[in-house]
Amino acid sequence: MTNAVLDTAARGRTGKRYRLDKPELLAPAGNLEKLRIAVHYGADAVYIGGQKYGLRSNADNFSIDEMREGVEFAARYGAKVFVATNIYAHQEDLEGVADYLRQLESVGIAAIIAADPYIVETALREAPGLEVHLSTQQSTMNWQAVKFWKEEGLPRVVLARETSMEEIREIKKHVDIEIEAFIHGAMCSSVSGRCVLSNHFTDRDSNRGGCCQSCRWKYDLHEGGLAVANADEHQFTMGSKDLCMIRHIPDLIEAGVDSFKIEGRMKSIHYVASVVNAYRQAIDAYMADPESYALKQEWIDEIGKAANRPLNTGFFYSKPGAGEHIYEPEEKPAPYDFAAIVQEYDEASGIAVVQQRSPFKPGMEVEFIGPGGRAFTQRIDEMTDEEGNPLTVARHPMQRIRLRTDQPVRTWDLMRKRLL
Ligand code: SF4
The missing domain is CATH 2.40.30.10 (Translation factors)
Known part of the structure; x- marks a missing residue:
């Protein structure tokens, strides 16, 4: 993919500027079957977890042999496979990192997604065939930070989910680098997963792949000895609504987002198929004819056919307020x-x-x-x-x-x- 910014765009009939290069649709794949489904439904790339250094210890993480099989399957469709190695590593986690990265390189993985500077630096030195993409876990939201990572040799930064559309435009104006942004899926109620609720409540470390989603539990809420809410009457959660940008594809493309990332390595096959299917059609429709692009209700309906929490646009247009919080903990039943x-x-x-x-x-x-x-x-x-x-x-x-x-x-x- 080229690092196109709006300067390389063409002018349409209305004089409006349009990008010429197609953004990547990047889908989650919690196991080999989900990888095949994501690619079949039109993902340009998938991201998976290996058995080490990832942030989803409950997903069916891939063995090296399964990665090789996944890479071969994806290659038949011209798709790429990325591996998340984005834990915040304690000293004990780091043993064998270089060997592991060389193994990923040898089976044809296109890129790792990393947050820990030692993993970033080791990959650049020991596995030069792997691209290193900076993980959202680094919470990058400004062009100066993006420029820093470009100068470190990284071709791509995955922005924090808290980055606004305006900030993305600003980043693309200043730095010629690939920008990946989450466009669909679960949001954390803390900054891009920098959260220790799960550590405190269950001794499972969110930043080493163990998050038990404590924010989505039902809570009794007391203030000054008075019950403000309890689980039987007014249920309270700390969970956020999910992100959904299907209605805003032109904004994302014209802002310069190079890779559209769908969250959800733990989600079902049906969810992956429906969400990828909808975004694939929307992106292709825009790229085929930006001038007459129109959102189709069937894409929105398709997303709604798999399990979903209430949806919103996250931080893209404004900071989430009280309306972006989930007060009713139950997910909408899938139709x-x-x-x-x-x-x-x-x-x-x-x-x-x-x-x-x-x-x-x-x-x-x-x-x-x-x-x-x-x-x-x-x-x-x-x-x-x-x-x-x-x-x-x-x-x-x-x-x-x-x-x-x-x-x-x-x-x-x-x-x-x-x-x-
Ligand atoms: S507990 Fe909730 S907010 Fe915290 S990391 Fe897990 S999903 Fe995110």
């Missing part, structure tokens, strides 16, 4: 449930082989979704196991099931069922 994943499709017979992820049965209406907004409703007439035995219900997780579809489907397409 759809992920039912199966397509593994094979035979065009001649119109038969798909799907792998079960939640129960379904003949007579149900389901929806198949694929990249680019491809979607259709399907009534399941009959279905069989792989040996051809008729099934009255698909109740076994991971069972392979044969059923007919009215329209063609592709491997890695998802099948989901409506709940609400």
